[in-house]
Amino acid sequence: MAQYTIIATAAMGLEAIVAQEVRDLGYECTVDNGRVTFKGDEKAIARANMWLRTADRIKIEIGRFKAFTFEELFEQTKKLPWENFITEDGEFPVSGKSVKSKLYSISDCQAIVKKAIVERLKVAYKRIAWFEENGPLFKIEISMLKDVATLTLDTSGVGLHKRGYRAEQGEAPLKETLAAALILISRWTPDRPLIDPFCGSGTIPIEAALIGQNIAPGFNREFVSEQWPWIPASVWEEVREEADQKANYDQPLNITGCDIDHRMIEIAKKNSLEAGLGDLITFKQMQVSDLTINEKYEQSGVLIGNPPYGERLGDKPEVEKMYRDMGRIFSQYETWSVYMLTSHEGFERFYGKPATKKRKLFNGFIRTDFYQYWGKRPKRKERD
Structure with a gap:
């Protein structure tokens, strides 16, 4: 070749x-x-x-x-x-x-x-x-x-962020490629629980499930170069077969997506089914101030989200109150790591503490920071 x-x-x-x-x-x-x-x-x-x-x-x-x-x-x-x-x-x-x-x-x-x-x-x-x-x-x-x-x-044709599972979306959906990047930056592993408190159409939870079961992101779509005679059909067959063999469909997952809007929850469920994930992800209608984490999962989980930025002037006070609620609620779970993407420059002030680390990223054309708060190591359980 x-x-x-x-x-x-x-x-x-x-x-x-x-x-x-x-x-x-x-x-x-x-x-x-x-x-x-x-x-x-x-x-x-x-x-x-x-x-x-x-x-x-x-x-x-x-x-x-x-x-x-x-x-x-x-x-x-x-x-x-x-x-x-x-x-x-x-x-x-x-x-x-x-x-x-x-x-x-x-x-x-x-x-x-x-x-x-x-x-x-x-x-x-x-x-x-x-x-x-x-x-x-x-x-x-x-x-x-x-x-x-x-x-x-x-060689791709339609951009790689188009995985083929998004039946519907909200007003400002997070690109699938960026959602996957946020999860990879967090170093989340499939044996740990993951919650997205602002899941919208479900992109972060769906991308997490694909990563968790090692499902290739391009498995359910086509590429323009599949029509080119100088890339044999046997090559594509071999690559799809490799993807199928490497997928771990039996990997159990504990992934939850929450959103205040019940319509977005319904869309997220549809998109999850379209992605072939069935009931692997739990979607709940809930506002962030009502979030509680089940004690048995308290050991070491990950909260990843793309909360509202308060870009429109009238939304700012409401968004800033939400950031305060997040800081108050999330700080109860010391062993959980928190990763939030926002363009709001005062996020840390309203959240209540400086991030362990920040990373500059672009959500479309919006310059954002990915605020990372690393959780404490969970205590080892004492042996009887």
Whole structure:
């Protein structure tokens, strides 16, 4: 099998998490802003799509070169072996972005790259006329950064956060990739209880259950590269079979999602069923001030949540009261660790104590902090 330069794109702040996932799959990698790069064959492309919980997309780097003029961009693009990737009937739209580069017109960069690829394919496929483009989809991106052009091919299609289980969602749903990252940062393990007091449509509890039973996040969806003839169907079959074998469907879980809105609880239940998790997760309508933790689970659990931020001015007093309630209630459970994501800069003040650790993350375009309060080690039970 051929070797490719594979890029797992990542939201700002999640690169280290994605890199660890790539290493866990067995690939050495390098980390840059917004991307994790590694080498691999066709199976590596399929496995990365199937298994990476926190990456946005999996791309193949086709070429990388300096380009100060449109002529250089055209000629260098034309030199690349596009016929190794794009079929004669392939549809190949070109998207683009440009930052701090002489070639700043994105639409011109896209047009030049498209024209260069067409010229290359005309020679390769001995064609005179324009291509029909009614076959498999090959999404190409030209990225200009400080006069360096990077040409990539998207292997995922729909973003990797689209797991295929979200039948319905609320107003501001947490991306599945970010939800998975919050759980991985918490170092939660499936033998410990987990509660999300603000579960909304159920994303954090569902992602926790998938992690807990080691179910591949891409198991119930399709990828655009499954239609490409140069990645054999047998590769995808092998990767899906590996995912099925590695899943631990018998792993017992104690995961609870709570929300004040009964409609969101119903949506969360539907999404959990759609994810194939059945009744593994308990969903309850409850406000955070009513939260109590069963004594037998008091030993060492995890509270993970994405509470309201109070972005709208009128919501602030209510949200700040909620943060006070959280601090008062959660502090009763000293062996539990608390992880909360919010953009509210006064969170620690209202919660009542400084976080053990903070991590800057982006929820969409909103800059947030992930406040981490590590619980005390539970006392060892004395032997009779």
